[in-house]
Amino acid sequence: MKKVFAFMLAAVLMLGCLAGCASDTSSDMKYVKDKGTLVVGVTVFEPMDYQDASGEWKGFDADLAKAFAAHLGVDVQFQKIDWGSKVSELDTKTIDVVWNGMTLTDEVLAAMETSNAYCKNAQVVVVKSDVADQYQTADSVKSLKYAVESGSAGKEQVEAMNASFVEVDDQAMALTEVKMGTSEAAVIDLLMAGAMIGEGTDYAELTYTVSLNSEEYGVGFRKGSDLAAELNEFFKSYYASGDMMKLAKEYGVQESIIEQK
């Protein structure tokens, strides 16, 4: 029994040493370059970050992230995360950047070092198509019972209009709630609504009506990271060369792109 105890004590001491011996990194860019990989935190979100049939990451944000990693000279790795844990994932360095059609809300601006806005978006109300004509005004949608993604910009909107709502894991689950009739409406991103619902999609019986706000997407790094400034410079040259618009057209988001200067 003494041996076991001694072993446990040794293990604890070793852990303490490992922690103490590790070097301190002041520059986040240096940290990522030394590591050789940019770990991009995503949820799955068409047309920004999604996987094709072979598992390859595609989408406007995914391709932008690949281009930025190439600019830094590092590999890119996409890591699916739980959206509610995105700040903890950044702070504990299990990911290096949140690049997932992220709305620049007050909460996000306070918790992360963000890039300049690069894409316009709005939060829209999604309802079943057969009742859509009753919900075309901002007043009429206040009485609906909503499903929203927890920690999302959509949740802030339903809170602001004092509607009753339930928080679900992600925007796709919010859409499913409406499709199955367990909630009357959902609030999701306009860019996602454009790509994922309506005729020819798996959510053919849904449509979107009212826009609740207008907002902008940004990319989030760890608080104090120098990568945000680097990305802003990269965005400028990428926009000036016309590559950004070319990429945007590929995914049908060219109307929403914000000029980078």
Next chain:
Amino acid sequence: MDQFITVVGALNEGFWQTLKLFFFTLIGALPLGLVIAFGSMSKLAPLRWLCRALVWVFRGTPLMLQLLIIFFVPGYLLPGGTPWTGENGRFMASVVAFIINYACYFSEIYRGGIQGVPVGQQEAGQVLGMSKSQIFFKVTLLQMVKRIIPPMSNEIITLVKDTSIARIIALEELIFAGYSFLKGSHGYAGLLWPLFFTGVYYLLFNGILTLFFGWLEKKLSYFRV
């Protein structure tokens, strides 16, 4: 049909993670549980209380909370940053949480099994001139193994299903793989049936385990006490 093949392919990948988590947990928790069981029966009071406190904490809090704490807290506290980086970071964190949690449950089952062997058995060993360790391994342990099989099979079947809790730290196990077809995966989005279909995997695997434990119980039935 194409859809079915794609979905099953993705679910198999998820199930592989589930199986890995299941077996690594057993490999770690079965022996660690025995160590904790000895600790909580030790004559050394501090060690006894330490082990009992450990069991109290890990049985007394939700596994989901333990996963979140083990995954995130080292990143905040260790100056060298989180140990859970890279492809296998989430998996390693899950394995650590599951091993400690399940070792605590197993230790109580072991303790019950050991203390349930009648004292007369040990006395008989002493009379025959066996050493303390001989008595433990050749008399107590063998009878304990037989006694603990029904409660252990209960825990182990629960473990198969508990692996799904690891999705809280985005480990891409079976439920995660099924759920991803709702959000968009492998070119499909808005599919609910893959999530429900994962139930077939759990059922089949637990069916196999049930048969295995039934066989094991019969195999050990010659120890009539």
